[in-house]
Amino acid sequence: MSDSDLVYVVDDDQDLAASVARLLRRHDLHAEPFDDPVALLDAYSSAPAACVVTDVMMDQLDGFEFSSRLRRLDPAVAIVFMTAWPSTAHAVDSVRVHGGVDYLEKPIDERRLLSSVREALQWSRRSREYESRTATLTPRERDVLALLVRGYSSKAIATELNISTRTVDDHRAQISAKTGANNLAKLIALVQFDAAR
Amino acid sequence: MRSLLASRQAQERADFPTKEQGQPIWPRPPKLLRQLLVLTAYGVAFTLLRSASSRWATHKLFSVWFPAAGLRFAFLWIAGPRWVPAAALAELVISVGAGTVQLSSDWALSLLGVVGPCLVYGAVIRLVQARSRRSSVGGEFDPLAFGMAAILGPMTAWIAALPWALPLSWQRGTVDAPVLFSALLVFTLGDLLGILIIAPPLLWFAYRARSGEWSTIGRARRAARIAELAGLLACAWALVWLLQRLGDGLVLAPVLLAACWCGLRGGRVIAWAAILATALIVLPMTGNGVSDAERVQVHMQLACIAVGAYLAGSYADAQARAIREISRRDRLLLHAERLKTLRAMSVAVIHEVSQPLSTIAIEARALVETTQAPDPSPADIQETAALIARKADHLAELIRRLRAFGSGGNERRAVQSVSQLVADVVGLAAAEARSAKVAIVCAEGPELKASVHDVEIRQAVLNLLRNAIAAAPKPGGVVTIGWSQARGFAQFWIENAVDSKRPAYRGMGLGLIISRTIAQAHGGRVTIEQTSAGGVRSTLHVPLTRGVEE
Numbered sequence: 001m002s003d004s005d006l007v008y009v010v011d012d013d014q015d016l017a018a019s020v021a022r023l024l025r026r027h028d029l030h031a032e033p034f035d036d037p038v039a040l041l042d043a044y045s046s047a048p049a050a051c052v053v054t055d056v057m058m059d060q061l062d063g064f065e066f067s068s069r070l071r072r073l074d075p076a077v078a079i080v081f082m083t084a085w086p087s088t089a090h091a092v093d094s095v096r097v098h099g100g101v102d103y104l105e106k107p108i109d110e111r112r113l114l115s116s117v118r119e120a121l122q123w124s125r126r127s128r129e130y131e132s133r134t135a136t137l138t139p140r141e142r143d144v145l146a147l148l149v150r151g152y153s154s155k156a157i158a159t160e161l162n163i164s165t166r167t168v169d170d171h172r173a174q175i176s177a178k179t180g181a182n183n184l185a186k187l188i189a190l191v192q193f194d195a196a197r
Numbered sequence: 198m199r200s201l202l203a204s205r206q207a208q209e210r211a212d213f214p215t216k217e218q219g220q221p222i223w224p225r226p227p228k229l230l231r232q233l234l235v236l237t238a239y240g241v242a243f244t245l246l247r248s249a250s251s252r253w254a255t256h257k258l259f260s261v262w263f264p265a266a267g268l269r270f271a272f273l274w275i276a277g278p279r280w281v282p283a284a285a286l287a288e289l290v291i292s293v294g295a296g297t298v299q300l301s302s303d304w305a306l307s308l309l310g311v312v313g314p315c316l317v318y319g320a321v322i323r324l325v326q327a328r329s330r331r332s333s334v335g336g337e338f339d340p341l342a343f344g345m346a347a348i349l350g351p352m353t354a355w356i357a358a359l360p361w362a363l364p365l366s367w368q369r370g371t372v373d374a375p376v377l378f379s380a381l382l383v384f385t386l387g388d389l390l391g392i393l394i395i396a397p398p399l400l401w402f403a404y405r406a407r408s409g410e411w412s413t414i415g416r417a418r419r420a421a422r423i424a425e426l427a428g429l430l431a432c433a434w435a436l437v438w439l440l441q442r443l444g445d446g447l448v449l450a451p452v453l454l455a456a457c458w459c460g461l462r463g464g465r466v467i468a469w470a471a472i473l474a475t476a477l478i479v480l481p482m483t484g485n486g487v488s489d490a491e492r493v494q495v496h497m498q499l500a501c502i503a504v505g506a507y508l509a510g511s512y513a514d515a516q517a518r519a520i521r522e523i524s525r526r527d528r529l530l531l532h533a534e535r536l537k538t539l540r541a542m543s544v545a546v547i548h549e550v551s552q553p554l555s556t557i558a559i560e561a562r563a564l565v566e567t568t569q570a571p572d573p574s575p576a577d578i579q580e581t582a583a584l585i586a587r588k589a590d591h592l593a594e595l596i597r598r599l600r601a602f603g604s605g606g607n608e609r610r611a612v613q614s615v616s617q618l619v620a621d622v623v624g625l626a627a628a629e630a631r632s633a634k635v636a637i638v639c640a641e642g643p644e645l646k647a648s649v650h651d652v653e654i655r656q657a658v659l660n661l662l663r664n665a666i667a668a669a670p671k672p673g674g675v676v677t678i679g680w681s682q683a684r685g686f687a688q689f690w691i692e693n694a695v696d697s698k699r700p701a702y703r704g705m706g707l708g709l710i711i712s713r714t715i716a717q718a719h720g721g722r723v724t725i726e727q728t729s730a731g732g733v734r735s736t737l738h739v740p741l742t743r744g745v746e747e
Contacts, residue, residue: 013552015584019559026563057548059631084551085544107555110562 005121006049007031010040010066011082012058020053020082020108027114029121037066041073048074050124051101051117056083056090067098076127078120080113082106130190133179141178144171148184149191236283239272240291246395247292250387252484253492259380261496262480263387267395269315270350273322274343274396275403281319285312309360314388317354322346340465340518344511347396348504351388355381379493386496393503394476397469423467426459430471434478449479449498456502460509464517468510472503527714528653532605534711535656538663539603545628549595553588560585598624602655610719612742613654615645615680615687622658623678626666634672637662640679647687648742649719657715660708661691661723661735668733670696686721686738694732712737 007029011017017033024031032049034040038060040052052070056063067079081094082104094100101123102116137145140161147157154172158165181187246265253260272284289311329342358381433455440448452475460468479499483492539546560581567573567581598621623637630637647654658678665676676693713723721739728734 013556015588016552016556016559019556019563019584023559023563026566057632059634084548084555106551107558110559 005030005125006047007051007053007117007121008034008040008049009053010034010037010058010063011055012036012060013055016055020113023110023113024053024117029117037061037063041066041069044070044073049077050128051078051080051120053080053082053113053117056081056094057085064093064098067100071099076124076131078124078127080104080116080120082108082113133181133190136178137175141171141175144168145175145187145191148172148175149188236287237291239268239284240287243268243288244291244295246391250391253387253480253496259384260387261383261390261483261492262476263384263391264395266314266318266351266388266391267393268391268399270318270322270347270392271396271399271403273315273319274326274346274400278319278323278326281316284319285315288312288315313357314354317357318350321350321353325349340511340514343397343400344508347392347507348389350392351385354388355385358384379489382497383493386493386500389500390476390496390503393472393507394469397465397507401466422463426463426467426471429458430455430474447482447495447498449475449495449502453498453502453505456506457509460506460511461513463510464514465507465510468506468513472506475499475502524718527718528605531653531656531711531715534707535602535652538656538659538708539599542625542629545632546595546599548632549628550592553591557585557588557592560588594624601652602659604652610648610650612646612648613651615647615689616641618649618651618654618658619678619680619689622655622662625655625659626662629663630666630676633666633669635666635669635674635676637666638675638677640677642680643682645680645682645687646742647739649739650715653715654719654737654739657712657723657737658689658691660712661689661737664708665691665693665733665735668695669693682741685741687741689737689739690734691736692728692732692734694730709735 007021007024009017009021009024009031011020011033012035014033014035017035021031021033037054037058052067054063054066058066063081063083067081070077070079079098079100080102081090081098081100083090084106086103086105091103094103101120102112104113104116134142143161144157147160152160154165154168158168161168175187176182179187179190181190243265246268247263250260250263250265253262269284269288273281276284289308292311325342325346329339363377430452433451436451437447437449440446440451456468456471456475459471463470476499479495483495564578564581564585567578601621602625619639623639626637662676662678666674669676674694674696676691678689678691680690681688709723709725716723716737716739719739721737723735723737725733725735
């Protein structure tokens with residue numbers, strides 16, 4: 001259990017939020033309940049989480065609106081929605097538009113909740129890893145990386161970007177050093193995760 | 198003759214109306230014998246009444262007061278048209294057997310004279326009953342239908358009597374037309390009076406004996422009203438007496454008006470009592486020793502009083518019945534509307550139910566796991582169990598409210614606490630308000646009690662509250678509900694700001710109409726006014742229960 005695996009449970013029904021948080025804690029997850037999404041947004045940057053499980057219908061703030069604002073604060077946080085009034089449109093939107101990991105119906109299926117949260121944590125971990133590994137790349141290095149993973153040789157990249165082959169090789173060395181991916185296969189794996197996101 | 202009667206009964210045995218269908222308490226005679234006994238009793242009673250009426254006979258033919266007709270009418274009305282031939286035979290057999298009717302050379306005509314009216318009455322009753330069955334909604338018997346049959350019967354019998362009365366009177370040497378006409382008039386008067394005075398109480402007893410509802414005997418005829426009507430009738434008679442003393446003869450017009458008034462105010466029972474009282478005063482005056490002309494004249498007035506009063510009473514009863522029926526249907530309609538409201542609220546309600554249910558499910562499973570652990574913590578278990586109990590209570594309360602709201606409700610009103618009513622309504626609307634993102638604020642008022650139809654008042658207030666929620670600005674709108682007291686009325690008021698961007702009028706506006714209907718049924722009203730802040734305040738006014746305010 002580490003802070004990077006922190007889970008927030010948000011529901012305007014305080015008892016339910018507490019119950020879900022306790023349930024997660026019993027399964028060795030680090031969970032905290034919140035009954036006010038606005039308060040959580042205010043406090044979030046000081047204690048970012050890996051995953052947020054949120055209700056859709058809430059008094060203070062709609063679950064989808066809440067997730068959009070949360071994403072703006074932290075693109076690497078995974079979101080799981082839960083709702084007492086499921087609809088197909090909401091289910092599709094929650095995954096496609098709001099990037100949710102899952103859309104759960106209340107009363108909640110415990111096993112599905114646990115597997116979704118575990119999946120979300122994994123996603124968040126990789127997301128953060130990607131963030132940290134690509135955070136220091138310069139814009140030019142990102143351009144080179146984009147072409148590399150599409151199978152371009154150094155020469156082809158040099159022609160494409162209108163720079164010398166030597167400069168391209170320098171960029172490649174920098175990319176390997178910063179991301180820790182020392183061959184093309186690892187680079188492709190890294191970029192693929194970003195594309196999936 | 199006997200065997201003919203018996204064989205007829207064998208055919209007619211189908212269904213003589215009897216009260217018990219189940220196991221008899223003591224061994225009863227076989228059905229055929231029972232029917233025979235009933236018919237014999239009917240024939241004997243008929244013959245006795247017929248001889249009793251001879252005191253009022255004119256021209257040695259008909260009586261101006263013929264109670265036997267009332268017995269016959271009541272019997273046919275209850276037993277049904279199928280029994281007409283059997284009843285006619287019973288009358289004939291007993292009359293002939295007792296010697297009150299001689300079958301001489303003109304036996305065919307005498308026979309027709311005895312059996313004819315019975316057949317005519319049977320036909321009239323059959324027609325009227327069929328008609329009323331088509332248009333009425335069941336229950337006892339249509340009061341107006343009986344009144345009309347009672348009046349149409351003698352009239353029809355009068356017309357149908359010509360074919361046999363003409364040759365009969367000719368044979369007895371009284372063929373001249375005015376005499377025949379007056380004889381038939383006497384016949385009609387006698388039958389009218391007999392039916393209107395004798396048949397109603399017989400039917401009243403018969404219907405109650407059949408349904409077993411004797412409890413309604415002493416019901417609802419308030420002493421004050423009876424005194425009022427008795428006083429009125431007495432005044433009318435005083436006026437009649439005064440007119441007679443002044444030399445204007447026996448003029449019964451004031452009694453006619455008074456009796457009609459009694460009928461309109463008191464229904465059939467009071468009308469019949471008025472008719473009976475009048476008849477008891479008039480009949481001794483017109484016994485033997487009074488000239489036929491005077492007798493006919495007085496009895497005509499008496500018949501007018503009887504017909505007028507009884508029709509007025511029937512009309513009043515029919516109207517009371519119609520009002521009862523309308524209010525019953527109103528209740529059904531309101532119930533249907535409540536179910537519609539519940540359906541409209543179902544989305545919010547499901548949310549409201551699945552929320553605590555989620556908690557209960559998670560906590561119950563946790564409880565199972567905790568108790569299976571090697572060292573369960575009692576504090577933990579206690580806390581979890583308490584949470585489950587709290588959530589279950591919440592659910593039970595929600596369901597109690599929904600069920601009470603969806604029920605048909607009682608017919609009677611009861612004294613209710615206003616604050617409790619408001620709390621229940623707020624509880625019902627809470628889910629919907631939450632999903633509409635509107636807050637309901639409850640402004641406490643004084644503790645009041647009102648005698649109301651509890652479910653319907655809830656419905657009225659809930660409709661107003663839901664309208665306010667629909668009209669309030671979203672999200673973040675506020676609806677305030679409260680109550681107060683003014684001039685003997687409890688006022689449930691609901692205030693909300695209006696969303697200017699949205700049209701204020703949504704839905705079919707049926708909710709307000711229903712609230713108004715319910716308020717009016719309680720003797721109150723619904724008012725809607727603009728507040729100074731630009732919002733809307735709707736108020737439901739319901740009369741307070743006097744004497745329980747403390």
